[in-house]
Amino acid sequence: MVFSKRLFSSWICFLFFTGFLSNLSAQVLLTNQILDLRSETSFGQSIHKWSFKPGDSPLVTEEKEDDLYLDEESGQTKALRFLHAQPILEESVRNGWISGFQIQTAWDKVRDGDGEFYFPDFHKYRETYKGYGWYRTEILITEEDIRSKFKSRNLTLRLGQISQADAVYWNGKFIGGTGLLFDTEEGSELEDKSLYSDKIRFYQIPTDQLKTDEPNVLAVRVYAKYPLSPGLSHDKFYISSVKYSERAEYWNDFKKIFVIVLTLLLGSFYLYWQFLFRSEDDATIYFALGSIFMALNTLFQSQIIYSVIADGFWIKKIEYFAWIGLVHLLFNFIVRFAHVLQGWIKITNRYIDGAGVLSMFVVLFSPNLLFLSKFFFYWSFVTILLGGALFYIIFLGRKVPSIGTVSLGFCVFVLLIMNDVFVEMQWEWYPSHTFLKDYAFAAFSISVALSIVKNMIDSRRLVEKQREEKDRLSRYFSPAVMETIVADNIKLGGEEKHIATLFSDIVGFTTFAEKNPPGVVLQNLNTIFESLSDLIFHYSATLDKFIGDAIMAFWGAPKQTELDAYHAIACAVDMQKKMEEINRELGVPPGTFRLRIGVNFGEAIVGNIGSVKRMDYTVIGDAVNTAARLESHGIPGKVAVSEAAFLAAGGAEYIEFEDTKELTLKGKVEPVKVYFVTKVKPRPVV
Structure with missing residues (x-):
């Protein structure tokens, strides 16, 4: 527990001498x-x-x-x-x-x-x-x-x-x-x-x-x-009963063992935390290794080690070796924890690491105890410089979560080390006679453990907040779009993709709205949209928007599969069947509410359209406009599917239809062949 020269110290009073x-x-x-x-x-x-x-x-x-x-x-x-x-x-x-x-x-x-x-x-x-x-x-x-x-x-x-x-x-x-x-x-x-x-x-x-x-x-x-x-x-120099001295010796060994076990457990706990949640951050690796070196240092300061190794010189070597390793690993931990390992700090840190490795070799190959003690004495000034540098690094990383808890532990660590320096110097004004270095790293480890607990609490709160956010967003966006928003991967712009687009419109709802109060109209509309939305989400679609009493949905973004067109047509067919159930649930005569549905497949631009402050995740392009035209020219209770969508879904092998027509759509030079689909057959999942 000495930094170097052991000053001839405490507790000898005066020699008695009067001649005899x-x-x-x-x-x-x-x-x-x-x-x-x-x-x-x-x-x-x-x-x-x-x-x-x-x-x-x-x-x-x-x-x-x-x-x-x-x-x-x-x-x-x-x-x-x-x-x-x-x-x-x-x-x-x-x-x-x-x-x-x-x-x-x-x-x-x-x-x-x-x-x-x-x-x-x-x-x-x-x-x-x-x-x-x-x-x-x-x-x-x-x-x-x-x-x-x-x-x-x-x-x-x-x-x-x-x-x-x-x-x-x-x-x-x-x-x-x-x-x-x-x-x-x-x-x-x-x-x-x-x-x-x-x-x-x-x-x-x-x-x-x-x-x-x-x-x-x-x-x-x-x-x-x-x-x-x-x-x-x-x-301490005293005489006591054997029972008292054994108890004191056991207590001293217990304190050492406690520090060893505590540092190892906290190091392992923090390493486990890193593997679970912070795999990209290597700061915890250095803390875990530092815990091992602290445990080694404490072990070689304990009285237990003297019963195992009968070589005082090597005991001091390993003690100093472990302490140097601890200091450099602690330095690396805080540098990485504060996220300042860049620029000149990164270059300087490499030289510090090199100096640490070299110092450890010098300690192991010291020729005698005097050289070892003097080297460790002068190296201790490096520790002071590193401590000062760490305060600056903590200041740079002051905005990092939990850095406050870690910095408090580091301050306690420094104060306890300074206590040992004062005790070693035996200054008259400093009353303490007890070394506390053993507890220094334990105190720091506890502060790091508290930062872990704080991170766990913050992570739990973040998970709960994200869950609440997902529940809220799920009422406005499809699951795929919702995940993109929560992950904060949204940026203005789009890309070309093959998209299957579905437009539906409620036939008869305008007449219903004219004859009923607004509250009843809104309640019925929400019931219809809720049932149809669940069905659309069941088929893994992105529900783009509600337009009055119309719905727009698409397949192929953010996730794209070979079954996008097939799922769009299958969803449309089930929506027509669902509409019959909805009429019964609302207690209205059969056929009161019917759907016109149009489905198309083709290239479109998909992405965040709008401005930085207000944007929509949507699709635009001719293929989208064609789907909208198919819906407006469709037949209530029928599903109008373009030839492109029909073929992309697997054609007649998987799609049954009752009729085909050639429709001239607005904006189209050539007529569009339309299939009025009645049923879809099961298709293997790709």
């Missing part, structure tokens, strides 16, 4: 079930005291039986204990301990009483002391603390992030180590894989080594190979 360190008792703060071992220097009050001595410790000289172990390589019997870890310091090692300095600083930032640096150059420190140092403190635990606070003698020591390797001694006994083992020889240089600057340490205190109502000595041997967190961090 072993005679001083530390002040501790017991809150609820934990004994806090930190130094709250950021709030101006020192709670706990520590002492520090640079360099490693010599081994004990006395060879007691329980202090020895057999070095199998050399075959020698060696002592286990270091002098600096002894409960009572010998005279030879009492001098050189430092006290009274600000704890939340690195070794190279520690000042003496005159304000001068003790160790201004870490490299010189490492050269002099080989990167080793020791911490000591005394801890007083009373019987009352055991009964009322811990409620158990089975205690655990929690040391947060402490240097890059450590070995811990309680009252002179080795109780655990990370990187450093109990038999790591004095001045040994550790490999990078043994450095665990971010690991949280839990060490169980042996019950036989626990003293009550008298000081317990905690000594910590630390090692720093690089100027990265060379000492105690600002994490």
Whole structure:
């Protein structure tokens, strides 16, 4: 969770030193079930005291039986204990301990009483002391603390992030180590894989080594190979019951797992949303991939990973690798979500992607932890630039639906990241000591999920609106024309097509209108039109318009088939039959209302005719005029079909007629042969 150099940070108070360190008792703060071992220097009050001595410790000289172990390589019997870890310091090692300095600083930032640096150059420190140092403190635990606070003698020591390797001694006994083992020889240089600057340490205190109502000595041997967190961090340092520490450890793991599962679920959900509704938009692909990288980054920051991979160097590599991938994928997601991937932004984005891929390779092939940390530190400035660029991109895409919700999540993401930067810098004015980067992407993911929900609601409303619009338009237009209008594919102009056109007129309606009130006339006319319209739509026609008591319909546009003429004639025949039923429904004598129908087939112009502000989807041309003339010259109760329509419908094989005539129509030089059709035979669907 570090961007680079781990500053020697939080919660170490002052070393106690008045000449005899072993005679001083530390002040501790017991809150609820934990004994806090930190130094709250950021709030101006020192709670706990520590002492520090640079360099490693010599081994004990006395060879007691329980202090020895057999070095199998050399075959020698060696002592286990270091002098600096002894409960009572010998005279030879009492001098050189430092006290009274600000704890939340690195070794190279520690000042003496005159304000001068003790160790201004870490490299010189490492050269002099080989990167080793020791911490000591005394801890007083009373019987009352055991009964009322811990409620158990089975205690655990929690040391947060402490240097890059450590070995811990309680009252002179080795109780655990990370990187450093109990038999790591004095001045040994550790490999990078043994450095665990971010690991949280839990060490169980042996019950036989626990003293009550008298000081317990905690000594910590630390090692720093690089100027990265060379000492105690600002994490939690406390003693608690084993039950409490296990619960705290489980809770920390749960939070990590929760973030991992949440990011993966939201990424998968958004990817599913894209496949369903936004297949043309690849922004969701980048978000889904970013979720995977965030989950990977969180996993490699968790304590779980240390039980799986025993290589601290590679753990940091994968953590930084995943974070770089996340940042670049997040950048790509917002750029595409805001729909601004064009022009110079598109070109710049290619270079940014290239830089991201190159950075990820550099991280994977870093030669050591120092190079890795420094590279990531300088790369973090690129993150700042990308963050600033994203604010500008969000501004450009401010009109995109749901960009407001996403931008709010991005702002929360940035604020939580900035919290980690402030905590890392350990500024006196900033009180927080908690890293929140884990929750940053989770917060952003939730905002994206909210945008999904918003899009789902908007989509549902749009579907409902379109359904209502279709219901409304279906009263005025045929289904095919209605779909064209809803899809917003309407433009002024037309095209030539072979069209079958039908004109019908109600014979006897004018006389009926003269003898009846307007309300009755309108009611009867609507009843007739409703029945005939349903029949016309049944035959997949485009109902063009109602002209008084006449109807105009056509086949062949917007959709054209080889059965257009056949369907037009079949529809006309059924309309004549339907008219007989309508007379009975209206309660009028048979033959009161009859139809004259004319059908023609030929080339016509079909499209949106009129002006930009007012247009009709209709057909015009000689073939249309001929159909109108056939209707006006037709016989009531009969269907007049032109020869062109008769042949296009399949001729005598499918069409039965009772008579033919040669009619001279207005505007026509040659007579038109007309078939008076009585029946259509079934025809295979093409």
